[in-house]
Amino acid sequence: MKQTSLDLVLRDLQTLHAVVLATGNQVHIWSPGVHVPSHLLNQVNTHKRAVKNRVERSSIYVCPSPGLHRSSWEYVNGRFYCRVCEQLQQYVS
Numbered sequence: 001m002k003q004t005s006l007d008l009v010l011r012d013l014q015t016l017h018a019v020v021l022a023t024g025n026q027v028h029i030w031s032p033g034v035h036v037p038s039h040l041l042n043q044v045n046t047h048k049r050a051v052k053n054r055v056e057r058s059s060i061y062v063c064p065s066p067g068l069h070r071s072s073w074e075y076v077n078g079r080f081y082c083r084v085c086e087q088l089q090q091y092v093s
Ligand SMILES: [Zn+2]
Pocket: 063, 064, 065, 066, 069, 082, 083, 084, 085
């Protein structure tokens, strides 16, 4: 699969273990103690709708802790999602 610039941005955020949150029409990055480069924040803002869509679907591409959550990843209807992130999303949305 060809990687888009958004894929690369989300991969970089994942490397930082940054949590991507979607509330209302906004997307926020939560990364306590970790500096998120402004170009990543700008890209998230540019692709806000697509990022929000991935967060709302608990896509593995916005899972902040693949190492810890991987055993909770499931493949349903052609997409991978993270059951742990899905649960966490309910508390912040
Ligand atoms: Zn996860």
